[in-house]
Amino acid sequence: MAVAALLCLSILQFVGAVLPNAPLLCVATAGGLALDLSLRHWRPGVLTVLTRLHCDEAVRQLLRDLLTVIGLAHLSGIGTVPRLILVGALLACYAAHFACRALGVLVRRTRTLPIVTRNIDTGPLGLCPAPPRPLVRPGRRMPLFSVPGTAGLLATVPTDNALWGLLGVGVSLALFAGAAAYLSTWLLPGKRPPDEQRVLAWFRDWLDTYRPDVGIYFSGGGGTAYQANMWLSTLAALDGHPLVVLRERPMVQQIAPTDLPIVCLPRVAHLMLLEHSSLRMLLHPANAPKTSQVLRIPTIKHAFTNHGESDKLSSCNPYAKVYDQVWVAGPAARRRYALADVGVDDRDVVEVGRPQLAPIRPRTGPPDPGGPWNVLYAPTWEGWTDAPGNTSVLLAGEHLVRALLADPRVRLLYKPHPMTGSVDRRAGEADARIRTLIARANAAPRAPGGAPPAGPGAARSAPGHDASRAALAAELARRTAELNELTARSFRPGADEAERMMRQQAPPPGRAEAVAAATEAWRAAFWAAQPPGAHLILTGSRPDIYSCFNRADLLISDVSSVVADYLASAKPYAVVNTSGLPDEAFRAANPTTRAATILGPDAAGVPELLASLADPARDTLAQERTRLKEYLLGPSEPPSQVRFQRAVHALCAAADARRARQARLAGGGAELPIPRPQGGGVGGRRRA
Structure with a gap:
């Protein structure tokens, strides 16, 4: 419907320009620009479809300006020289727009860091806030900055006064040129982010300082973050220095609020930096194509925990045999793998329970x-x-x-x-x-005997009951605001990855306990309300x-x-x-x-x-x-958390033992015998 309206207004503008008809031209042009701006705010998906059809904001504005200039040629009595100046100024606006667009691409590229983090102090990188959104988003900049120019040209049509057009186009040109000049400052040393080598050096230093020992590895698309989120509390309760390792940039913000340090390593070459870190084991809550990439790191042991257990075939996927161990809740899953006969050795299956279920009351x-x-x-x-x-x-x-x-x-x-x-x-x-x-x-x-009515057709409650419900609703609103304040990751609309990294520093001590208490209070308030x-x-x-x-x-x-x-x-x-x-x-x-x-x-x-x-x-x-x-x-x-912690210690010890054997071999020691796997699969068979 919106696309049809834009098309109709363009046709009406064309008719008004060639007839010529000044009122029709002005109304259709102003309506088309207003609709374009409103769609950007209310229906951005429509404009996305037009962009895919190569009818982006620059093309639409160029069409409007072209038809307006044609209308001026037919309707206005202004001379040739002022008309040429107007056209030249319009062309200069487009030149400044495309210059700003090119600068925006450069700025985005320089601000796309090789590693994305959360809950880690990035002060040594010297990151700065991102440019204002209209400067790097041409879809917002082009129609907005064109408003003065379009208004000036339309004012020239009925008045035959080129001054209005020159004034409006001059304002638009100043906006476009000023935007390009201001955006270029993000390429100067004071605002330019560090290069790849400096970021990687900082990340190595952070690994050496934090010394992670156990982590969770997750790769997935939109809507799959819950598979990793369910393991965050279990990971946070472990001894040592846990870490969350991601592969997709958008997933960094989809991970639930947590105090755990989060790193996203999109490229395989950067993922391999973990090989020389203190990280000894990774938990895998899901199988993903990119899982095979981290399995190449020989210094790390890998345990498949899955994101839930059921009788579905996906709970005994043959891919599980690539991990050192498969951690399951109880005997049922062990038997499931045995019956499935998918290549998972029973000695590699470790029963650890389900630590996440601790909040469930019997x-x-x-x-x-x-x-x-x-x-x-x-x-x-x-x-x-x-x-x-x-x-x-x-x-x-x-x-x-x-x-x-x-x-x-x-x-x-x-x-x-x-x-x-x-x-x-x-x-x-x-x-x-x-x-x-x-x-x-x-x-x-x-019906009589049922619960009290709650819908629009329900009878009016007593004043005291209404007051009680209002008090409960107010309590829920207060608890929601309190929890949001502790967990919200609100950023201004134009914030990019680098700015979010800058603002998502290491959480203060005690934040996790405060979030847990606020969450419990919110649950009680929600059900009561x-x-x-x-x-x-x-x-x-x-x-x-x-x-x-x-x-x-x-x-x-x-x-x-x-x-x-x-x-x-x-x-x-x-x-x-x-x-x-x-x-x-x-x-x-x-x-x-x-x-x-x-x-x-x-x-x-x-x-x-x-x-x-x-x-x-x-x-x-x-x-x-x-x-x-x-x-x-x-x-x-x-308790399950205790069994889980023991399994972590055992697999970390297996990783340490392997590193020690490899170090002795590298030092010229005698050839070592291949260790035999023990019951429960500690150490695994494939990465002994």
């Missing part, structure tokens, strides 16, 4: 038989395969939600996977329909999935790591079977469903499932959940 007792019950529906996404059982959203989601909303004792907490709809458009459409069902349920009055009768659609990073687990009385999900994590609470759960397999075959293929109620696509089993909440005697799977919890997640003692 069940203290059955819920109130009369309700209300918090039922968490957390389906997974469609995945990269065409398997129909990946997500229940497509075939069962709407049936499940309708069945849950039909029971007045249920308060639905709907938390879809953040990547829902990213592969299959139909999943995104089904998710949208589910959200509509929930919105309608909130808007309708609740929600209307008792409102079903909730929970998206984004807040509230986190573990906070939802603690509020839920029942989980309904798919075959995913969510199920295994939820078992830490020992609460009832159900898994949706949309695979087409009979229930017994489905259980046999997916051990995480052994203690679950199996629901079909038609959601016919929902009433019976809810009946087990009302009558604890009908919860026949309670003991099986306890047994399955230990099978999936390992024993409760020693």
Whole structure:
């Protein structure tokens, strides 16, 4: 629609120029420029499409100026000399614009550093703020700086006074030339960032000073940062000097707030600097094409931790055999790898539990038989395969939600996977329909005996109740502001990587503890502020999935790591079977469903499932959940974080032993025997 409007205004401007018709020319030209400027603010995606079609801001403005000059030739009585001066000044504006554009490219290149960091003191690099955004973004500069020139030319059309045009074009020329001159100062020594060699030398010095010993390595595209984020707290709790190693520049800002030092090494040559550092081991929460590059470093041991465990085939990927060790939660994953027969030796599998699950509170007792019950529906996404059982959203989601909303004792907490709809458009459409069902349920009055109404159709609350709700909302707003202040990484619109590096220095002592306390306070305020009768659609990073687990009385999900994590609470759960397999075959293929109620696509089993909440005697799977919890997640003692720390120490010791052997060999010592792998795979077989 917006593109059609721009095209129509250009056609009208052309008609006004050749007829000639002064009012039509002026209105169409001014309208086209105004629409161009407004689209830059409100609909930038439209202009992106035009740019891809080689109709960028310079082309559009050139067309407007050309038609305006044609109109002047037909309509204005100004002489040839003033007209030539106007045209020459316009050409000078374009020359200054393209000069500024070329300078912008040079400035961006000089400010694109070989290494990007967060939470590291970059003072020795002498970085400075980036230029104002209009100077380096031609899409903003061209239409904005052209406003005076266009206004002056349009004023000349009806008045036949070249002075207006010369004045307007002169202002635009001054803006373009001034922008180019000011932008060129970022190429001078005072503002120019250090060159590659100096940055690399600084990074080597930082590695020697900080002396990292264990790190997490992550490479991925947009929307995958959660796979690394779930391991940040575990890494931060380790002894020593942890480090986060990334490969993609945008990922630096997608990593969740943390005090851990973060380095991004986009080029393989710079990644190899880690070989000569004190880094002894890396944790890998995901397989990625660039993982093979870091595996070339012989001085570092590698452990695959995955970003969650489930019965999906992706949880026993054959790629896992390239790592020194595969760290899993409990016996279930060890057996999964053995049955999959993908080349992972059982001696390389180490059970470490799931340290991230510490915030999940165990069940203290059955819920109130009369309700209300918090039922968490957390389906997974469609995945990269065409398997129909990946997500229940497509075939069962709407049936499940309708069945849950039909029971007045249920308060639905709907938390879809953040990547829902990213592969299959139909999943995104089904998710949208589910959200509509929930919105309608909130808007309708609740049945007698159900939770208090919360939607627009609800009865007016008592004044005291309204005051209480307002106080809770104010408390949530205060806690949100407090948490945002501690965790927000707000930058001015024109900030680039170098400026963000300059401003994201090493955090002050005690910041991590303050963030943890503020997060816990925010969670309490969030749940307290929600209307008792409102079903909730929970998206984004807040509230986190573990906070939802603690509020839920029942989980309904798919075959995913969510199920295994939820078992830490020992609460009832159900898994949706949309695979087409009979229930017994489905259980046999997916051990995480052994203690679950199996629901079909038609959601016919929902009433019976809810009946087990009302009558604890009908919860026949309670003991099986306890047994399955230990099978999936390992024993409760020693705690998972302790087992994880021991595994880290063991693999680091293996890395130290290898370095010592190589040093003795390099020093001319006698040939050493190849060590035999021990149980648990410490040291690995491939990098002994």
